[in-house]
Amino acid sequence: MxxxxxxxxxxxxxxxxxxxxxxxxxxxxxxxxxxxxxxxxxxxxxxxxxxxxxxxxxxxxxxxxxxxxxxxxxxxxxxxxxxEKRILADPMVGVSSPKQKKRLPRYLEEDELERLIEGITGDGPLVLRDRALLHLMASSGMRVGEVALLTISQLDLEEKEVLVLGKGNKERFVMLSRSACEAIERYLGEARPRLEKNSGDKKLRARDFLFLNRDGGCLNVRSIARLLLKHARSAGIDQAISPHTLRHSFATKLLSRGADLRVVQELLGH
Incomplete structure (x- = not known):
């Protein structure tokens, strides 16, 4: 076995x-x-x-x-x-999974997105990081795992695009908004170097992860979900939201403006 x-x-x-x-x-x-x-x-x-x-x-x-x-x-x-020819018959034949309740995915209206990001005020390194991170997620539709592992070398702020390494190691380019590029540029110039200094691990510093935690390490998926929830509550957004909410908001916005469904799917990495 x-x-x-x-x-x-x-x-x-x-x-x-x-x-x-x-x-x-x-x-x-x-x-x-x-x-x-x-x-x-x-x-x-x-x-x-x-x-x-x-x-x-x-x-x-x-x-x-x-x-x-x-x-x-x-x-x-x-x-x-x-x-693998280890068994001849499928034991699952005749077994049905329970039907799941269909729920409409939660998404943020444009004014809610604006309130969420503009509510992150201040000039501390974590504040600048969070603002850049949420700007990027809102304007790119990237998966939270893709954001966590995003490196500086994948960014091209002049062209306003990012090379995303998605599921199955499939590569795709997504565009960034001007405000996202500006927020990332400020984070890179003023905040990231300060966070990077907190890491005593030279090997970790050599890996150019874009978003760092307060100790200079890679910001993980759970931390991103927590900080999103914290800022949503501060912005008066009562419903529980997750990183996927921003991804769905990105898709909903494009489709409402007449974007082709297949193009949106490609941007999302489907």
């Missing part, structure tokens, strides 16, 4: 080119499944094992979206086992 799990992880990493974070999520889902059903050999897995896991998740009060994700993990795992 361990060999089957290791083979599946290699498939996710090398063939599907998934991020380490996503691979960890698959690993956790599989571990939970096997913790419940025991170390059953692949050829012995059956419809009953899956049904038992599904019933367990429901009894635990898991959200429909969580159950659907875990079922998707199992479905992917079993299909991989079939491709």
């Amino acid at each position: 361990q060999r089957a799990k290791e083979s599946f992880e290699l498939y996710l990493e090398l063939e599907r080119n998934l991020s380490p974070h996503t691979v960890r999520a698959y690993r956790k889902d599989l571990a939970q499944f096997y913790e419940l059903v025991g170390e059953v050999p692949p050829e012995k897995l059956s419809f009953q094992h899956v049904r038992r896991f599904l019933a367990f998740l429901s009894q635990e009060g898991c959200e429909r979206s969580t159950i659907a994700r875990k079922m998707a993990t199992l479905r992917c795992f079993f299909r991989h086992l079939i491709r």
